[in-house]
Amino acid sequence: MRWVLIVSVGMVLASCGGADPSPPAEAPTDPSPGVTEWVAVLEVGSPDDLEPVQAELMAEAPGNISVSPVSCWGGLAQALDVPGAEYAAAVVAPSREQLEEVIAAVGREPVHVGEHSNACTD
Numbered sequence: 701m702r703w704v705l706i707v708s709v710g711m712v713l714a715s716c717g718g719a720d721p722s723p724p725a726e727a728p729t730d731p732s733p734g735v736t737e738w739v740a741v742l743e744v745g746s747p748d749d750l751e752p753v754q755a756e757l758m759a760e761a762p763g764n765i766s767v768s769p770v771s772c773w774g775g776l777a778q779a780l781d782v783p784g785a786e787y788a789a790a791v792v793a794p795s796r797e798q799l800e801e802v803i804a805a806v807g808r809e810p811v812h813v814g815e816h817s818n819a820c821t822d
Contacts, residue, residue, distance in 0.1 A: 734819035738799040739766075739773055740810035743789045744782055750789040757791065757806060764791045764802045772820035779812055792818075 743753050750767055757765040770777045771784030780788070791806060793799035796815070803810060 734774070734817045735821045736815060736817050737792045737794055738796050739776065739788075739790050739792050739812070739814060739816050739818075740799055740803050741770075741776070741780065741788045741790045741812040742806070742808050742810055744770065744780060744786050744811070745789075747787050750787055753789040757789065760806045761791050761802050764793055766790050766792050766818075768818075768820055773816035773818050776812070776814070776816050779814060 742757070743750055747767065754765065754767050767787060767789050769784060770780060770782060770786050770788045773788075776788065777784040777786070780786075790810075791799065791802045793802050799813070803813075
């Protein structure tokens, strides 16, 4: 009986503190930069100020509109020279060519066109 107890305790200790433990999982060090997209900003202002242009864009390009804080897009606040808390009424697309088609459909001249990383996507 004593032998069985010693062997059992030895097996438990070996399985808990083996010489080759698994390394701990590492947390990602780089957060996702977001989605890079082409952005054409049509107006900048508060959400209330942008309601008319938002309604217009919903009629012309419902799948391409974004009314978001300019800080959502990397470098956009600097490009527009506005605080990051301002909102932009914009149309977006994955490529410059597609964005040009959306701009033509909307029929408005953007105040800024550029490729930006959007950190506020779902």
